[in-house]
Amino acid sequence: GRLLIDASYCPVINVAVHVETLENGKESLILNIETNGTISPEEAISTASTIFADQLGSFIDIRNSVAPAEDQVLRPLIDPKLISPVEDLELTVRSANCLKAEGIKFIGDLVQKTEVELLKTPNLGKKSLAEIKDVLAERGLSLGMRLENWPPADIDLSR
Structure with a gap:
């Protein structure tokens, strides 16, 4: 033009x-x-x-x-809620014990599970599943989420 x-x-x-x-x-x-x-x-x-x-x-x-300092590591931002331990959800003893037996330590581990996967957990029934879904929904989370870069490299897996 x-x-x-x-x-x-x-x-x-x-x-x-x-x-x-x-x-x-x-x-x-x-x-x-x-x-x-x-x-x-x-x-x-x-x-x-x-x-x-x-x-x-x-x-x-x-x-x-x-620009970040050279010693500063660039990593994706992860919602702090996901790094919290499952105990923070204050679930009933039955639900908490079922998740613990499955090795689910962090909320980030839990949200990646599907309903079908959780229902296969021994002693975890539909009532416990409903409780877990409700507690996650209160925090804006849900089951079946796909998280990239999980678990974060700097997370303490021994908790």
Whole structure:
């Protein structure tokens, strides 16, 4: 497209851009720069590149100021509720013992189980299942959730 203005003092009249694929699979950028003669096309691209680099500098400064320290490990954020022990759910003794016997220590372990899987647990019936579902729902959780990166590397599994 074109933008019509009443007067142009810009030394660059037109820029055409073309990308060619080379034999080695790489691409080559071809710029055809037409100027009014007050500056050369090389000088125009050099000036434009300098301005562009200066504009991007603010983003580089932001990235460096927000970058974590090298010793800080980047890991996905995990809802603290999921790292809590199952005891925090304050289930009945029967339900809590069934989960403990199955090796379900954390709420994150529990929410990944399906109803069918839990019903296969010895001594855990429909009443206990309903209790578990209700308690999880109160916390905005449900059975059958799929959690990526579970368990977290820094979780104490010996609890």
